[in-house]
Amino acid sequence: MIGILIATHADFGQGVINAVKLITGTHENVKTIGLNHGDGITVFEEKVFYYLEEMDQGDGVIGLCDFLGGSPSNAMLRCMKMKNFPCIVGVNMPMVLEAVMNRGNTDVWELAEKCRTAGISGIVSLNAVAQKMMVEEESSADF
Known part of the structure; x- marks a missing residue:
């Protein structure tokens, strides 16, 4: 099973x-x-690497971080020098849902891309959705 490590x-x-x-x-x-x-930061980085190793049950581990350039993402980046694993920055709920629900039917690199896509797709203007709904309601009322 693919491990999921969220560092924030x-x-x-x-x-x-x-x-x-x-x-x-x-x-x-x-x-x-x-x-x-x-x-x-050194102790934090050591913990990140420890978890990456401990959680790898043979299918790999995906890393998720809060934002690029922060200490958690920098720690993950330094761990990549010692271990090859995918890591996505900008963690959000759609991304984590994708990870936990689909990690059993894909490889770790494909899962990382699915998580990245889900994370991006999950960022939506609710105002635009509401406006579209109002326009659709007006259109259906015309019939």
């Missing part, structure tokens, strides 16, 4: 996992690691 600032990653659990239930081989005030 503070408890953001755990919050996303908690929200996903409301929809899909609990999942195995999913971990979060949060960088908090006063944490050393």
Whole structure:
């Protein structure tokens, strides 16, 4: 089973996992690691690498981070020098849902691309959706 490691600032990653659990239930081989005030970046990086190794059950591990250039993504980037794994930056709920629901029927690199696509597709202007719905309602009322 593909492992999912979410590395973020503070408890953001755990919050996303908690929200996903409301929809899909609990999942195995999913971990979060949060960088908090006063944490050393070297120790954080060592933990990230430890989890990447520990969670790899033979199918790989996908890394998800909060934003590019932050310490969590920098730690993942440095871990890539020692371990080949996909990592997507900009973690959001659609991305994590994609990861937990489809990791059993694909390889880790394909899953990473599906997660990236789901993450991008999940960013939508709700105002535009509402406006489109109003236009459609007006059009159907004309009949």
